[in-house]
Amino acid sequence: MIRKEFLKLCTVGVALAAVGHAAIAQTYPQKPIRLIVPWPAGGATDAVGRALAEALRVQLGQSVIVDNVAGAGGNIGTQQFIRQPADGYTLLLATSSTNSANPYLYKKTGFDPVKDFTPVASLAVIPSVMIVAAGSPYKMPADIIKAAKATPGKLSYGSGGVGNSAHLAGELFKSVAGIDVIHVPYKGSSPALTDVMAGQLDYMLDTGAYGQIKGGKIRAIAVASNKRHPMLPSVPTFEELGMKGMTMNAWYGLAAPANTPPAVVERLNAAVQAGFKAGDLGKRLTDIGAEVRPGDAASFSSFWKSELDRYAGLVKLTGATLD
Template structure:
């Protein structure tokens, strides 16, 4: 018999320690290998809008940086809520990333009685990407040539004109509601499953106007006519277009975009994604492409983005209330 016998408890304790050590090594090796399979960027809107454009802009260079395919998965509906509800059920392993927006992760909590996700506890913020002011656009063949033309026509025929949006609670919806209040007019809201389908109907003349964030391509292509930008100063991309304030109806409305993972994502994964995307945001190609969309490039730490989203949830409570948008 050994001169230092082990009790049953001591043997169990030693076995536990060995098991924990082995598990820690396995977990460490697992995250060290991240990523080792394709990554999905979930866009909770239909293809074609600003959110989709940003996701596709990032997908290829992020794939090169991470060494695995990065695909974009569009899952639109209910102002981005349906896709976001689906996202929070995904594994928090870094292989499913949400292209979050101010609409889904700041405004929606104040617009839906049964949201289906918690805007704070169901997400792990990765980083802020950019912010884009909304632009009032009308079809090229529209008889309106200024914001005052719209206000005059709407006051002469209350309820006769329509504005489109990516869905209830989207930045276009709230901007339109703000415009109605600021101008004292009655225009009807027509929600879509994304800003892409809404813009297509606008170009076709099925709706009358839209206050959108992703319309610069259609403006440059001669399909849409910009009348005002909802920012404090004119956009470098549209230097000849006045602000809403300059056009006689003071208001500011913009949308922000960022990346999030499901709740409790591993810190190592968050740090890797944050570092790689921050690098991409500093490249001339990505910066120029975002600037051409009228965006302000952001970036920063995950902690910065977490703090920002908390403040935005609070800020949008007042915006939604002031807009008069009904809670669904």
């Protein structure tokens, strides 16, 4: 008798939960949404975040406020994010730097890379591109390698901060090429790009420089991808130049806090997919050099976990650590 009553209560509970989730899906969102971008304004990550925010605003009919909470390679903003209610009103622009690399670069990130998040939707990947000043004497990666081996510890490369994709790509290049160069971290990609253009840095491996390349302010000499980039058809890949293993890109996706109701996740994912179908989101992302990667929450979750495994090997290969 007790077992029957228990089963009856469980059935009722499941039914009520289903009704509750349906109600949430119909009413969400009822107020503005905050999108935390754990990197400074400017650069590729911020551009992706603002493109996403605009698409969500259009599809959900609510304001989406971009909040750049930078510091510690994206950890500070992410730590702030995981403390927020799991109600869909605080979201995170998840990135390969913060959510794949940092768990292996930092002894303590302040968050669990899987348990503290609910994957919502994948957005895009952007291949890293090796760039130099427009007037640089380096015409190809081999020129940089030759100079670095002739004067160890003299050449320098920049990044948008310790732990970001440019830093890890730079360390990967050092490892593959077997050279000794100096890493110069900045607070965001924009000041690093400025110093590349001015010749203060010898080179950089970045994901957010496509506009400057197109404008002729800097020169691309290799793409860290398995195929040439459609925006840079004349620029060879590292593999074409004989450097195997030099594949590096940044990925971007939308995440909610752990235990966010499935109905909210579905609503948000549907809004992202609608943004891609409308064309505006995809165009804004491809304009900054991204390859769009739309998909459901389940496929994004699988990808997220596989990237954690990949970055574990990558960080071990480069020997990069931050504390």
